[in-house]
Amino acid sequence: MITFENVTKQYPGGTVAVDGLNLEVPAGQTMVLVGPSGCGKTTSLRMINRLIDPTSGRILLDGKDIQQSNPATLRRGIGYVIQQAGLFPHRTIVDNIATVPLLIGWTKAKARDRARELMDLVGLDADMARRYPHQLSGGQQQRVGVARALAADPPVLLMDEPFSAVDPIVRASLQDELLRLQAELHKTVVLVTHDIEEAIKVGDQVAIFKPGGHLVQVDSPQQLLTAPANEYVEDFLGFDRGIRRLSFLAAGSLELDTEVIAGQDTTASAALAKVRGAGAGWLLVVDPARLPRGWLSSADLEAAPGSSQVGNLSLTPRGHTFRADTDSLRAALDATVLSATGQAVGVDADGKAVGVTSYERLRTAIQRGAAGQPQPTSAQEVPAS
Amino acid sequence: MSWALSNASYLAHLTGQNAYLALVPVLAGLLVSLPLGVLCVRYGWLYPPVLGLTSILYALPALALFVVLIAYTGLSDTTVMIPLGVYSLAAIFPSVVDGLRSVPEPVRQAAIAMGFGTWRRLITVELPISVPVIIAGLRVATVSSISLVSVGALIGTGGLGDLFTDGEARDFSTEIIVGVVLIVVLTIVADAVLVLARRLLTPWQRGAGRETRTASMRASLRGQAGGGAALT
Numbered sequence: 274m275i276t277f278e279n280v281t282k283q284y285p286g287g288t289v290a291v292d293g294l295n296l297e298v299p300a301g302q303t304m305v306l307v308g309p310s311g312c313g314k315t316t317s318l319r320m321i322n323r324l325i326d327p328t329s330g331r332i333l334l335d336g337k338d339i340q341q342s343n344p345a346t347l348r349r350g351i352g353y354v355i356q357q358a359g360l361f362p363h364r365t366i367v368d369n370i371a372t373v374p375l376l377i378g379w380t381k382a383k384a385r386d387r388a389r390e391l392m393d394l395v396g397l398d399a400d401m402a403r404r405y406p407h408q409l410s411g412g413q414q415q416r417v418g419v420a421r422a423l424a425a426d427p428p429v430l431l432m433d434e435p436f437s438a439v440d441p442i443v444r445a446s447l448q449d450e451l452l453r454l455q456a457e458l459h460k461t462v463v464l465v466t467h468d469i470e471e472a473i474k475v476g477d478q479v480a481i482f483k484p485g486g487h488l489v490q491v492d493s494p495q496q497l498l499t500a501p502a503n504e505y506v507e508d509f510l511g512f513d514r515g516i517r518r519l520s521f522l523a524a525g526s527l528e529l530d531t532e533v534i535a536g537q538d539t540t541a542s543a544a545l546a547k548v549r550g551a552g553a554g555w556l557l558v559v560d561p562a563r564l565p566r567g568w569l570s571s572a573d574l575e576a577a578p579g580s581s582q583v584g585n586l587s588l589t590p591r592g593h594t595f596r597a598d599t600d601s602l603r604a605a606l607d608a609t610v611l612s613a614t615g616q617a618v619g620v621d622a623d624g625k626a627v628g629v630t631s632y633e634r635l636r637t638a639i640q641r642g643a644a645g646q647p648q649p650t651s652a653q654e655v656p657a658s
Numbered sequence: 659m660s661w662a663l664s665n666a667s668y669l670a671h672l673t674g675q676n677a678y679l680a681l682v683p684v685l686a687g688l689l690v691s692l693p694l695g696v697l698c699v700r701y702g703w704l705y706p707p708v709l710g711l712t713s714i715l716y717a718l719p720a721l722a723l724f725v726v727l728i729a730y731t732g733l734s735d736t737t738v739m740i741p742l743g744v745y746s747l748a749a750i751f752p753s754v755v756d757g758l759r760s761v762p763e764p765v766r767q768a769a770i771a772m773g774f775g776t777w778r779r780l781i782t783v784e785l786p787i788s789v790p791v792i793i794a795g796l797r798v799a800t801v802s803s804i805s806l807v808s809v810g811a812l813i814g815t816g817g818l819g820d821l822f823t824d825g826e827a828r829d830f831s832t833e834i835i836v837g838v839v840l841i842v843v844l845t846i847v848a849d850a851v852l853v854l855a856r857r858l859l860t861p862w863q864r865g866a867g868r869e870t871r872t873a874s875m876r877a878s879l880r881g882q883a884g885g886g887a888a889l890t
Binding site: 322324344345346347348349351353355356357358359360361362363364365372373376405406407421431 | 762764765767768769770771772773774775778783786787860861862
């Protein structure tokens with residue numbers, strides 16, 4: 274656990290970078306410090322491993338004042354990841370990762386074994402071990418940076434804008450990787466970013482700073498989106514805060530329509546009766562494995578010969594699907610909006626159709642979610658297919 | 659050619675003397691430049707005055723220095739080596755500073771944050787990364803030092819330069835040409851050794867390192883510009 278007790282950092286000349294910060298980072302959780310530039314978030318981070326010393330106040334690491342520790346010793350116990358990775362250009366990947374183990378006196382062989390283990394953990398091919406940093410892409414370098422920070426298995430990991438220097442696709446995959454690693458390793462992570470989306474995606478807790486080094490609000494991402502403390506936080510969260518809140522509501526709360534699904538060998542007349550009985554406009558055609566094939570409108574069915582099998586008619590593409598069990602309401606809404614029929618197919622892990630959405634059903638689920646406690650989802654805002 | 663062959667052992671002796679007179683000062687220049695460079699990077703305000711001083715020393719004509727030094731060190735090797743050492747310092751010192759400054763800031767930050775102490779960081783991170791730039795300065799110093807030794811012939815300690823004074827006195831051009839060729843060969847060999855050393859010390863540089871390369875080029879360009887002044 275990391276505790277900031279009334280910490281202030283004032284630079285000679287009077288600039289106050291951090292102003293009376295009180296903050297607790299619970300062990301095993303990810304705390305994201307977010308805010309615009311000049312808000313003191315990076316200064317706060319760098320005070321934890323004493324790259325910067327506070328002007329007043331104390332920082333405790335597991336109850337112990339870090340000011341009492343030798344800086345070099347303290348730092349060897351704290352992983353540190355920075356924006357440009359900061360890898361040693363003159364050392365191979367495996368030796369870069371082995372840096373801290375070697376510093377704390379491991380044998381070279383043991384340190385390299387550990388380094389190879391970590392390469393595997395962060396998803397780097399073993400054949401990259403003997404390469405040099407400049408031979409890797411930005412995303413791969415950043416993975417090495419994370420592996421290097423984790424090498425000596427420090428309980429605390431500090432990440433200073435770790436994913437800002439890579440393109441959005443790589444960034445998203447690195448964020449997913451961090452979530453995966455964190456689920457496995459349970460480090461106490463403090464991550465600095467200026468990207469509120471990133472904060473909401475990777476943070477267990479998000480601390481919002483404003484210029485002048487003031488902490489404005491600390492809360493879980495969903496609580497932030499639900500109840501921003503003031504206008505500043507509201508503005509910082511952005512205009513589509515309501516939509517993004519849906520990321521924290523499980524698609525499982527949707528009551529999907531299972532009536533309007535028909536096997537491909539159903540006759541057109543039986544299918545038409547089904548659609549009319551459900552009071553719906555569209556029928557979803559599935560194959561024998563219940564994989565969704567496409568849609569037929571009631572007009573399509575009326576036009577078709579009553580005895581023809583629906584699987585042989587010309588189908589409207591099935592559009593986007595979402596995972597009914599693990600996706601969020603946001604993914605379900607997204608899939609629905611993108612779908613030509615205004616309905617989206619909820620599928621299970623095998624891609625089999627579970628049921629279909631409608632705007633009406635989404636509205637009900639959203640209203641219920643807004644009123645009650647949001648249910649946790651295992652995956653956030655990842656629209657399927 | 660036959661003259662060269664019949665005097666092979668004398669020429670070998672002169673070549674060896676030339677190498678000795680040239681390279682010991684380069685080594686001394688390097689040994690002084692390293693701590694001086696480290697200091698000037700750590701305390702940035704030191705760099706401009708120290709650089710100014712070494713540049714002024716670099717501009718001093720060699721012959722004038724010899725004349726001054728003869729009063730103290732006589733017609734000895736030392737009299738030749740002291741000016742060469744000063745020129746080497748002037749060529750190598752800025753490249754040490756440039757080299758240390760070529761270490762990317764994130765790399766330095768990461769080293770500090772991982773718990774490297776000052777000395778360990780210097781020796782295992784900053785100096786190894788500086789090697790290409792420092793060797794660029796070393797090459798300039800070595801090349802100019804080898805050819806400058808011949809000026810020492812004017813006070814009787816000139817290595818291969820003795821062939822010039824002797825050749826001129828005897829009006830024997832072959833001797834002068836042989837002297838020039840041997841100096842060029844010695845220079846090329848010494849330079850090749852340094853290039854090889856750089857390749858061995860910087861395996862990570864192969865096929866990349868545009869930035870460090872630009873920095874080395876800058877260092878060697880400046881060295882050449884200064885070298886011209888020193889020869890006068």
